[in-house]
Amino acid sequence: MTDYRPGQCNIGRAERRKRLGFGAAGLLATGALVAVLVVLGLPPLAFLVTIVPLYAGLLGVLQAKESFCVGFAKQGVYDVSESGEGRRDVSDEAYRRADRIHAVALAIEALVGATVGAACLYLFGLVV
Template sequence: MTEYQPGVCNIGQGERRKRYAFGVAGFVLAAAAFGTVYVLALPAVWTLTAIVPLFAGFEGVLQGVRGFCAGFAAKGIYDVSDGGNARREVGDDAARRADRRTAVRIHVQSLVGAVVTGAALYLFALLVPVAS
């Protein structure tokens, strides 16, 4: 079992598995959105719709890798159990602040990853026509 560390680790293996699954689902949805737009030769600007599921993908994977849930930080809770069924409240104000700072970093990194990847997909769709 992992130990709770403010701003560093607030989820254990059970919750990490959930974050990875959420991240993979986000990336799969992004690929489906991009593929649909690209294969149907829709206007390239529609590839930017993939940014939303890309954000979810990056968010989930980053949280899984880091062992840190931004949503838990916002709620002031943690669950470092292996089963993901032992949520506890963060009692210390300094720990809550550290958790929130880390959550903001994860959100920003996920947004940057989604926007950069979405822009790359947009450029690809713009510059590489669908083979007929």
């Protein structure tokens, strides 16, 4: 079993699987969206809309990789159980603060990745 570590780990195996599934869905949606944009022959600027599913996909994958849920950090809870049914409150304010800081860092990392990815897809749209 994984242990809760403030600002480092707030989810266990079951919750990591959920985040990975969400991330995979976001990345698949990004691929499908790119395919639609290419088939429809839309202008390169249209490729920038991929930032939304790309952000969701990257955030899900990052959360799974880091064993850390951004939403749980915002709520002040954790669940490191194997079943995903052991949600507990984070009672210490210093722990909550550490969780929120890590959550913001993950969200920024996903946003930067999605922005770079969408920009690359925009450039791809210029040559397609």
